[in-house]
Amino acid sequence: MKTVNEVSKLTGVSIRTLQYYDQIGLLKPAEYTESGYRLYDDAALEKLQQILLFKELEFPLKDIKEIINRSDFDKTKALEQQIGLLELKKEHIENLLNLCKYLKSRGVRRLDFTAFDSSKLDEYSKKAKEQWGQTPEYKEFSEKSKNWTKEYESGLMADFSRIFEEFGPMISKDPASAEVQAQVRKIQDFITENMYKCTDEILYGLGKMYAGGGEFTENIDKMGGKGTAEFVYQAIKIYCGK
Template sequence: MMTVNEVSKLTGVSIRTLQYYDKIGLLAPAEYTGAGYRLYDDAALEKLQQILLFRELEFPLKDIKEIVTRSDFDKRKALDQQIGLLELKKEHIENLIDMCKGLKLRGVRKLDFKAFDISKIDEYAKRAKEQWGKTPEFKEFEEKDKNRTDSEKADMMADFMKIFEEFGAMKEQDPASTRPQAQVKKLQSYITEHFYHCTDEILFSLGKMYAGGGEFTENIDKMGGEGTAEFVYQAIKVYCGK
């Protein structure tokens, strides 16, 4: 048996993260001491390794929890995918090293950006997620979406983004006030009706994604003005009691 402190030192995972994994039911210790301290056996360490592998594939924790607790979870398949991804990352790093060595020898007269191309890594991770990401929500979305025409899909997404435009019109208000909270409920209901059953937990995860930067944040801010994505997230936090 290993203590939480020993596991943290062995794996590089912080004690706080291990405690959080236990709290959300992702990785429970093998047992607790009489004083309430966590103890981990080999089986728990093996599961932690699986979790960390899926984190490398950039899966959200809620999906990892669903995957590693499946009765049909294929450890060998997961490991093969992880090896493939790491090999692609290794190739990418080696290309960057070669480029830097070339720059050191020849200067910057010949500009070459191929070493920065990570499309193969992104595509591999995408395929892995498609294989493992068959959550109930994903299956529900597939079922609802399979008979929609392109026109219907476009109209649906336009209506969806309209919700964020409406959020933008109220972003100067307190996110806990009546109108923003009613708008969050509208957002949740729309997702449930058109995509998949949107629980408060899923809604909160979406809120973090909306405000987390990148394409989601940019698109929402384009609809409602700068700061809309963050305002939506804050309103969702209140709605979900976070």
């Protein structure tokens, strides 16, 4: 575990920024000490790395939060894009460096502005953003949620939370039982009706995320009691035939 001060020194991200990421739910610490100090584990540091790489692609923080919390988030795809962007940045810097060296060594005017052209970088970032926004589920959710008011969204999330609360009294039951499996179906139906088509594959990915630690696990355990997130995941695995 690392303290917020240690993470700041390691990554170059200010303590104030890390605190802000926690406040907006972008990067939650692995745990808090009794005194309220933030502690970060390797999983949290990996997530911070992903956040910083997406910032290099100039994504807004709210979009980064949505992307990295998706059940179908593809880390390999993200890294490939970020490698491509960094290679373009390297080329851009080398062009500027070569121009500066030329001007210094020759001491003559050279009216060449091609080294300042950042259009390839801009186009790459644009295409990367378009790719992350092109999944059918993302489009469907964007369409359904575009007219939501804050009050409606809060009510919807409260309804969704109740489904997890109802799992709490079931923890002692067999996750394969008809009652528990019917509760899993409620999750799938709710997401499909209100957000996007929730296939079994997407549901399974969500289940892994629910039990994967961090904010999701913590919140679900608050709704249904300690162990609820893991129980839901086990029930989803059975529901999805995994």
